[in-house]
Amino acid sequence: MGLPVPERHGGLGLDTLTTARVMEALGRGCVDTGLVFSAGAHLFACVMPILEAGDDRQKTQYLPRLCSGEWVGANAISEPEAGSDVFALKTRAVRDGDSYVLDGGKSYVTNGPDADVFLVYAVTHPTSGYLGLSAFLIEKKTPGLSVGRPFEKMGLSTSPIAPIYLEGCRVPASAMLGAEGQGAPLFKRSMQWERACLFAAYVGVMERVLEQTVDFARQRKQFKRAIGKNQAISHRLADMKLRLESSRLLLYRACWLMDRGQEASMEVSLAKLAISEAAVQCGLDTLQIHGGMGYVTETGIERVLRDAIPSTIFSGTSEIQRDIIASNLGL
Ligand SMILES: Cc1cc2nc3c(=O)[nH]c(=O)nc-3n(C[C@H](O)[C@H](O)[C@H](O)COP(=O)(O)OP(=O)(O)OC[C@H]3O[C@@H](n4cnc5c(N)ncnc54)[C@H](O)[C@@H]3O)c2cc1C
Structure with missing residues (x-):
């Protein structure tokens, strides 16, 4: 669950090519492609952004548990009106003192029904376009976060997927992953990991x-x-x-x-x-x-x-x- 994550954070410290080779072996040896897909989404779209943009506290708090598999991670960016045009997302995160309050909905969240922590992308500066998005780590029990009914799918049936809803979901400012306005580059980098290694x-x-x-x-x-x-x-x-x-x-x-x-x-x-x-x-x-x-x-x-x-x-x-x-x- 933490193949390319350094050993000090609970991973194996593998390079990208070796990580891909391990994923290839998993795909070959495990007929349950849904399981492999869920593990890949957890690792490449949630764990890797924490490794690459997290501060010391976030890395210490999340990486060992996510790398051991004790916790499941999810990535939540797609919305009903923002699929391929993903940076047109509408979920808002409004600063209020030492907190942000998030409102919106995410349409397809792999691992959503089982996730312990969600990497949620939201608009913090509506007029800044690409640089107006920020990323937040939100734990499942946070008031205002709810997971919808899981979707049935034609394949990958062992990989659960569901919408999530954010209604007045208040998180401390320290839940932001990376700097304000850096959500889009962070997401693009996570997609690079996913498109290659998953x-x-x-x-x-x-x-x-x-x-x-x-x-x-x-x-x-x-x-x-x-x-x-x-x-x-x-x-x-x-x-x-x-x-x-x-x-x-x-x-x-x-x-x-x-x-x-x-x-x-x-x-x-x-x-x-x-x-x-x-x-x-x-x-x-x-x-x-x-x-x-x-x-x-x-x-x-x-x-x-x-x-x-x-x-x-x-x-x-x-x-x-x-x-x-x-x-x-x-x-
Ligand atoms: C199994 C599965 C797991 C997923 N897991 C997650 C997840 O964990 N987190 C998450 O946030 N999202 C997830 N998604 C959502 C996924 O990222 C989106 O479904 C995908 O980006 C496409 O968006 P859309 O479904 O809204 O389709 P649309 O963007 O509405 O596209 C519909 C069709 O139009 C085409 N199209 C759109 N724009 C153009 C264009 N400019 N030129 C040509 N063709 C175009 C598309 O290629 C597609 O064929 C998952 C989806 C699936 C199927």
Whole structure:
């Protein structure tokens, strides 16, 4: 739960690339992708911002418990009117003496039903645009914070998600994470972590699924020969391998740049886009190759597709990743 967090704060002190490799191994070894996704959201969108922007008290108070898994963290930024256009959020945090009072609502909060601490983004200076947002650490029992009814989803069913509501939610000024007005850059940095390291888990998933599908194509016989002897099947598997390896290389390059402190926003978006779209195609391919066995739920094969589809939506949709890449190309 604290892979890249220094050991003095309860983590393992791994670099970005090694963190991604561990997430990849988790995705490969754990068929419960919802669990891996929840752990990734906790680590990359809540723990890492605390590590990168927290003061000594916040690090001491939260990091050991979050890294050990004793506490669960969540990240709350999306709102009904601020999804892809996330910095158009409306939740307000108004200074009142030594406190801030927050009012608003967040639409999709992964881990929301189980979280002990929420990283909530709110507007502190309405006229300052990008620099008008600030981040707050709000504990679950804080009066004025409530968690709504969890959503049912088509996939990632073990990862709970719910809206949260803030109604006159008063927190001490010391609950602010980072400086006032620094919420947007902090969120962008957390998305860089998430788009790289959380998505590494899907690389592991694709590797596991490819191996299983190759085995099946070698064993399943129709017309008196293995279905994998048909080029229509073997080429589909070759394309799965191509997408797996090319998205993995994009991921490793993005992590390598992050480890060197170099600008990596385009490389991270390239990796996120390639991995998520490859994961969806991997789900479609394995289902098709397994035929009826792939479609019935008891084999668990269709689950790969259901768990992959949301990866093209969360952490910024595929369309938004293409926008980031295009803007890096000067468009
Ligand atoms: C499983 C899951 C977990 C999530 N967890 C969290 C969480 O923990 N915390 C959190 O804050 N949020 C979370 N989210 C929310 C997620 O970040 C948003 O769903 C996502 O950013 C898209 O926002 P939206 O759903 O409002 O879609 P919209 O922004 O309304 O987009 C709808 C469609 O329009 C497209 N679109 C929008 N703008 C453009 C444009 N300019 N150009 C081209 N196409 C465009 C989008 O790509 C999409 O296809 C989660 C979502 C999912 C599915």
